[in-house]
Amino acid sequence: MTEHRDGRIIITTPITDEDIKGLRTGDTFYLSGELMTGRDDVHERVVEEGMAFPVDLNAKALFHAGPIIKTKENGTYEIISIGPTTSMRMERFESAFIEKTGVKIIIGKGGMGADTAAACRMHKTICSAAPAGCSLVCAKCVEEVEGASWTELGMPEAVWHLKVKEFGPLIVTIDSEGRNYFEELKSDYKLRSEEQKLRLIKELK
Amino acid sequence: MTEIEKKSILTNILAQYLNHLSKHLPEDISSALLRLKEQESDDSARAFYETMFRNMELAAELDRPLCQDTGIVQFKIKCGALFPAINELADSLTDAVRIATEEAPLRPNCVLSFEEKNTGDNTGGGVPTVWWEIVPNRYDCEITAYLAGGGSSMPGRAEVLMPSAGYDAIIPFVLDRVAEYGPNACPPLLIGVGVGNSVETAAMNSKNALLRDADSKNSNPKAARIEELLEEGINKMGIGPQGLGGSSSVMGVNLVNTARHPATLAVAVSFGCWCHRRGRLHLDRNLNFESPTHPGFSK
Numbered sequence A: 001m002t003e004h005r006d007g008r009i010i011i012t013t014p015i016t017d018e019d020i021k022g023l024r025t026g027d028t029f030y031l032s033g034e035l036m037t038g039r040d041d042v043h044e045r046v047v048e049e050g051m052a053f054p055v056d057l058n059a060k061a062l063f064h065a066g067p068i069i070k071t072k073e074n075g076t077y078e079i080i081s082i083g084p085t086t087s088m089r090m091e092r093f094e095s096a097f098i099e100k101t102g103v104k105i106i107i108g109k110g111g112m113g114a115d116t117a118a119a120c121r122m123h124k125t126i127c128s129a130a131p132a133g134c135s136l137v138c139a140k141c142v143e144e145v146e147g148a149s150w151t152e153l154g155m156p157e158a159v160w161h162l163k164v165k166e167f168g169p170l171i172v173t174i175d176s177e178g179r180n181y182f183e184e185l186k187s188d189y190k191l192r193s194e195e196q197k198l199r200l201i202k203e204l205k
Numbered sequence B: 001m002t003e004i005e006k007k008s009i010l011t012n013i014l015a016q017y018l019n020h021l022s023k024h025l026p027e028d029i030s031s032a033l034l035r036l037k038e039q040e041s042d043d044s045a046r047a048f049y050e051t052m053f054r055n056m057e058l059a060a061e062l063d064r065p066l067c068q069d070t071g072i073v074q075f076k077i078k079c080g081a082l083f084p085a086i087n088e089l090a091d092s093l094t095d096a097v098r099i100a101t102e103e104a105p106l107r108p109n110c111v112l113s114f115e116e117k118n119t120g121d122n123t124g125g126g127v128p129t130v131w132w133e134i135v136p137n138r139y140d141c142e143i144t145a146y147l148a149g150g151g152s153s154m155p156g157r158a159e160v161l162m163p164s165a166g167y168d169a170i171i172p173f174v175l176d177r178v179a180e181y182g183p184n185a186c187p188p189l190l191i192g193v194g195v196g197n198s199v200e201t202a203a204m205n206s207k208n209a210l211l212r213d214a215d216s217k218n219s220n221p222k223a224a225r226i227e228e229l230l231e232e233g234i235n236k237m238g239i240g241p242q243g244l245g246g247s248s249s250v251m252g253v254n255l256v257n258t259a260r261h262p263a264t265l266a267v268a269v270s271f272g273c274w275c276h277r278r279g280r281l282h283l284d285r286n287l288n289f290e291s292p293t294h295p296g297f298s299k
């Protein structure tokens, strides 16, 4: 479901293709509902070892994140800190992961590559960036840690089941047409770095 | 003081310090961020700075780590040869990491290589990293602590060039790395450049450069000129906070150099993210302490 409130775009799970089609690269939005964490080892398990993602991820969101979580005495969890990790590390697996799980929104840090962009286009999925290094702003948006799976992978790598409210700001980095914002920005940075190289070397002489 | 007393006092100070370090940025970094925020003209970049400052406030208010990646703990020690707790220091450093991991809490990040096992307490397999320097005839000790995150350690690089490449070669060496990895390393960045005779001296110098204050200058005018040009040029790349564009890219560029061999020119670059958790702690012979980077740290 997509809502527009106080100038904010808020997407709530379950996420539909319509929700996804309304977002374009560079747009800012917020997420409410079910968000699962999963990074390197989880992708490897799902894609290379053929294991099923431990919970249903269809029409939900995935967060490339390794949080700090405290286990309370009664066995429930408390979120201390959570923020995005470099999404590019998951590039090798992500297109197959999207296909297998039906995930609709991927949240991480920085951009992802051409294979993921192609999968986003094919399956109407988007990638987005959460504010990096702002793990308390992110943690504040987590209402509850509803459970955990694959905890044997260690705290950063386990799958944490989060319930979030207006989690963000999130910036769309790959949209459902496969446009890749980060790659576009990166080629601008490269171009400018070539200009600067020439100028700086000249200045130094 | 008995040895046991000394060790427990020292361990306690260090554990508290690491805890503090994970939650508060050093003054040079927070003022650099403030300056960049004020100079920023792009609206969404300004909004990102607001979010970053909000995060810093929350860290202090909630007493929690600024970033979930609390890194691998690295220490650079300048210890007086006559420092009364010199014998206890190595063990205290490791114990302090263990305690801070529990208390801050820090995220367990220490994965034993090849065994692929997370030790759970941020120690083991040579971690925490400790670089020692013994200073003759002194009774005090200076400890620089740094939480080396994964995203900012990732872009590091060192290479041995031929001297004929000249010091100019530092420019493309650094710029290429920044263009490729900078947007992902949580900018605005602090860039550390190292120059030396071999791959590890250059690399160590680049890390030492990150341990220097963001607004410090190399004392050699030629090296200082390279710092200045790199800072200017990288800012013009417009990477912005979070890598999504803006009017600057770096909090500073520091270069540290040592002598080279006539036949080599080794260069290295290390990256620090905006959340550059680095601090300096002075301890005197009676274990009184103060931290010039974190004046808010006291008993």
Ligand code: SF4
Binding pocket: A083, A084, A085, A132, A133, A134, B067, B068, B069, B070, B149, B150, B151, B152, B185, B186, B273, B274, B275
């Ligand atoms: S690069 Fe720095 S701010 Fe970014 S996630 Fe890593 S430790 Fe945190």
